[in-house]
Amino acid sequence: MSGPILDVENLSVAFRGKTVVEGVSFQVHRGRTLALVGESGSGKSVTALSCLRLLGPGGSNPGGRITLDGTDVLTAEGEALRRLRGGVAGMVFQEPMTSLNPLHTVGRQVAEAVTLHRPLSGTALDQRVIELLTRAGFPKAADRLGAFPHQLSGGQRQRVMIAAALANDPALLIADEPTTALDVTIQAQILELLRDLKQRLSMALLLITHDLQIVRRHADDVVVMRHGRAVEAGPVAEVFDNPRHDYTKMLLATEPRGRPAPVQPAAPEILRGDGIKVHFPIKRGVLRRTVATVKAVDGVSVSIREGETLGLVGESGSGKTTLGLAMLRLETSEGPIRFEGKEIQGLDRAALRPLRRRMQIVFQDPYGSLSPRMTVGEIVGEGLRVHETLSAADQAARVAEALREVNLDPSMIERYPHEFSGGQRQRIAIARALVLKPRLVVLDEPTSALDVSVQAQVVELLRDLQARHRLAYLFISHDLRVVRALAHRIVVLKDGRVVEEGEAEAVVAAPREAYTRALMAAAFDLSAAGGEGHVRT
Template sequence: MSGPPLLTVEDLSVAFAQGGSTTLAVDHVSFTLNRGETLALVGESGSGKSVTALSILKLLQYPAASHPSGRVIFNGADLLAMDERQIRGVRGNDITMVFQEPMTSLNPLHTVEQQVGEILFLHKGMRGPSARARVIELLTEVGIADPQTRLGAYPHQLSGGQRQRVMIAMALANEPQLLIADEPTTALDVTVQAQILALLKDLQRRLGMAMLFITHDLGIVRKVADRICVMNHGRIVEAGTMTEIFEAPSHPYTKALLAAQPRGNPAPPHPEAPLVLQADNLKVWFPIKAGIMRRTVGNIKAVDGISLAIRRGETLGVVGESGSGKTTLGLALLRLISSDGPIIFMGQNINLLGIKEMRTHRNAMQVVFQDPFGSLSPRMSITDIIGEGLRVHQPRLSAAERDARVVAALRDVGLEPETRHRYPHEFSGGQRQRVAIARAIVLEPSFIVLDEPTSALDMIVQAQIVDLLRDLQRKRDLTYMFISHDLRVVAALASRLIVMKGGVIVEQGPAAELFAAPRSDYTRTLFAAAFNMEAVATVPSA
């Protein structure tokens, strides 16, 4: 492109002081970004992507963070050399940022109008009717349907996609020259993800702004980036155009990232395999109460009349957008929430059992949750976390026998037994998820609900966990219910599939048949979003 780059990051290093030592998180990184261009920074968690982005706007915690070397030149001025007053004039005006998790980025105590309007007031002095008109204009621009009715809404009253659109509206309020998007779609469903990406590209084209896009998902990069910088351990190991990186990668780490798609086909269960679990016309309704007397005036039908059957050794995939009822269904089948309708587990209707009677079945029914950070107690060692179920369900085991079972479970999930005396914070996200899986399998269950177990993980770790789950299933003859909105992972694991929307099953059948020829419009939209995002660029706004 003609003219000097809009942004030049030159020999940037970022160090963090902890105690008496210093850790180098970004190591002599250099790149340029031209006007109207999209540059993607890709790499696994801990590679230095976000730290690099935060350094551009001096948003790190100083003086704990420092810059041993480097300059960040924006429009000819060195941002790192600016004082706080000067950099404030750049933040929110010329350079803005959209973060990964909008729920933690938005103020839960302020309405949509207050939060977007605050940007207009701080940077342009706008208030009153003119500010409200501009807020409505911005919400319309980012695809919020009927924006007037959303002005008084609080973040918890919006969906994930709507919250992210509000964040984008705030970022674009002052028509910046550069937008930094830090994993802006990671927490979103595939259809919403596709809509947000299409929105960003459309806004970029109309406003002529440059975009620095940070992600670990190379499938997204293929759709948005002009150029790519691959980061690993704080360094840029490879840089090039999108075509160069995808078609002729040179660095081993880049090749590993590109190869890290979940692969393989699930083995179908034997048609004569015994049924492990059945549900017939299962319902989970949450009452809506109103009035002084708090009378029930309606119901939220989270699960509304679902029937299914799962055989031994089978993986049933459950897919759908957030709010479709996937997790509620899994929790109901495990009797972790109340439901109506028979649930037949190993030949017995467990929905008729009391708490004490149900306890005898708990060791045969386990769950692995989405968040490997929140599902493990930070105050317990790994051996205590994995062994807790054994103490509850098999109290006659001696301490040595229990320890041997913990060691065997750790080996099965690919972790060294010596790590069992460490604590969760000493492990990576992928290692924590392996611990969570070990906790589930140590009781030798028949049935495991896997609730989005890979969505919080990097692509390489995600592929490793898929291989691990498939290997454990084969060795232990396990039965899985795999809940996910990532259809690439589902395709690698599930032999049968049910598609949920609004608490009901839209369609179901053998996974290979549904992937090859989905029958409903909703399923086709989901699949298009997962495997060809351009196909859903015109999906209706939130």
Template sequence: MSVLEVQNLRVAFRQDGETIEAVHGVSFSVDRGETVALVGESGSGKSVSALSTLSLLGETAEVSGSVTYRGTQMIGAAEADLRRVRGNDISFIFQEPMTSLNPLHTIEKQLAESIALHQGLAGEAARARILELLTKVGIRDPESRLGAYPHQLSGGQRQRVMIAMALANKPEILIADEPTTALDVTIQAQILDLLAELKDSEGMGLLFITHDLGIVRRIADRVCVMKGGEIVEEGPTEAIFSNPQHPYTRKLLAAEPSGEPEPVAEDAAEILKADHLKVWFPIQRGLMRKTVDHVRAVNDATLSVRAGETLGIVGESGSGKTTLALALMRLIGSEGGIIFQGRDIRSYSTRQLRHLRKDMQIVFQDPFGSLSPRMTCAQIIAEGLAIHKVDPHRAPRDLVAEAMRETGLDPAAMDRYPHEFSGGQRQRIAIARAMVLRPRLLVLDEPTSALDMTVQVQIVELLRGLQRKYGLAYLFISHDLKVVRAMSHKVMVMKQGDVVEAGSAAQIFEDAQTDYTRALIAAAG
């Protein structure tokens, strides 16, 4: 018998007097020392299936079927029995550690709480166990990190702390729900290696939930492919990858950004140029706020991008990618030259810059965070039209409908709110909001990182089509090198504020000159 056995699991949610079924008769199992991957797009039922194993879905959920741990039924079990299993025998790691960790408590306090609750350890014994766990998950100099708060750690460090908390009580089963989605490729590779190493050393079973098949091939023994609340295909990892049987599995395997952008015209005009750009933030201390040092966010960056050209900017979190883009758009202060459409805009006033904003637009990583939940899709897209007086002779709703059609959205949905759209649709709304102003330069800051692979492909195709049609210049910021390769004519690699390498996409990907660039490419697989 497997350690965790799920049979004919059904999950439905009561909503506004209706019952909506999210999982339809799902069955899978996990044994000690085995990694099982649940794979599928957003809304396929992966996370709901995992959370239902320990009755973590809340009161609106109706769960039926069978979930057994070591032969003991979990569905309908007493709360006291579930508490003994949760965190002790079965532990969870979630996608976004910043929302899972308490921002008001130190790392030591949060780990100590878990250890005290399940093991009864306190004082020096608890502290020794915490240091052991932090060392095991690869936190350097763990003693110096005990008093840190979550916001003082990097994304990779926060995820390692979450893994330490999950391992604190030596669980038999570890459920990891998209634990690497928002991480840099090098950090992602480290976390995957860490989980595989811990699984082998601790003899744990691992249930890994993801939409990324590249990760699955690297880490899983068996794969269950989910679509619409059902498992449509399952089997050993190599069999699934070498000979997929279901059309949906084949679609997922084919869903990888590929190809390359259209060549840039020889006479294409230069849209943006920067010379020796520098962004340093002062570190001030004392009563008189004396500047004692600087955070060197961007050092001596020189670049140019022409009409119809994409400059990909890659590097790990904290490398200065987004800071560089914000400086180029004059949204933060900087030193050095910035030429936009032949005009030196370094000395432009706020009023002068306001006239340029129509021509330089930005699309952010998280569309849900950048779209107002109180505004309809039409209001969001049309917001800039009145400010910049774009095509004043046409009705704003006509312009909105046109922008929606161009970005693959149905204009009939323009009066819906952001929460009524999928993640991919929300990103299209953000692109439509920028495109309705007909900009010359579009800054794309991690626009695909939170999206399913099939949706990533759609967004890449959309962006390439818009560039081809309108001769747009793109600054494309990403840590996903496959997407960067599919989008970019030129690539700039950044590390800790420095440009360590720059050149054509072919040159960077096929003949990288620095160890750091080669490490990034290797980590991307």
């Protein structure tokens, strides 16, 4: 094989004088996949961004040497640097909602990625955009070119990012958590797509992920990072089967395990929705006439008792998040909703406000839901300022307690969201929800941005909080391994309707419907998703 498409030698990066990546070296060859793995804050994303000189103003110029397609990245300027970005290497960022322009349609944004390097226009450009979106698994691409990012599910937004990154058939694709927001079946499709492109185009892939199962079956080589250093590297089979470093052994042994505490037989019902419907009109033309209706949620009934976790699973776009928002009256819906025995569907904002402290939500995108102009202390304490009258000292104590519960150092309260990794930002969002000690928490993909060791910690934390405070959880996730460890019951959604529901163990071990079996196979039986593996208990 010829020389590497990407050669990183002794890379070091510092923020405000503090070194966050030190002495990292690796090579990525055409036709091979190198995975960077490690816990949140280990320097994986910073390393990847450095390869295209995409670090923000807070990062110093990287030290060492980075060679991409024979060009020195750290000294390249002007046209040479533009050729590398998008032409030679495409990048899929970790958070699609903050990476996509909220004011431009998805069709325009993918088209822009194409036209920066290719002179296409008109019908040819539209066809190329549709081809790219379809290749990335975006459903009904021709009909959704005019959609805006906020009108898409998290998984659909991620697929738009992948389509844009592949716009010019790059020689190297840098994928920073490319399947974080995707359900298990679409994860398998996207990863198989990347594998096919890698083989067909001799494309190199630099994959940043916290999912070790993805690394095991899709990567050729792996670099394990901790505290900004590469602690172990080599072929995946060699590193995973015979890890030398204690940290690598810990990562491989860690995954969400156990089961939640049983629900008390006499536990009261906290939340109930009967026949919930959320329909969105599709309007077109100058007069914006309604031409069709999207039935995001179509007659779904759910209930959650005190101390119980209801797992809501299904593919991206199945209506999971929309249902969760509707149950909190954050989305307009039809059908009765009762919270703590009180009908809340017809209440106005003023009447709902006293109830808000007892019903909280952790959103899917932690960066988009955290104000970039507020410190962590201000973000976590905002609910206390709204709903409670506390002294400054008492408020600071409550904020510090919430941060400790999610394994964050209270000394970080003066820092801003952009100074944290994706996993750390998710923990901040969880702390903000828990600080008011609510009765109900809607958890929308709360572990999607977390590495495996922190996933296990968060699951244990949520179970502990539930047992101590008898919290009710509506847990929305595409990660069925996490759902299995946390949920008492599971509801499976498809196209806005319930296709199966029941006790968590029964649904996982013996699903009745073909759709549910496909989900479980992709999550637990890796051979069904193109790799090897088995259900682990």
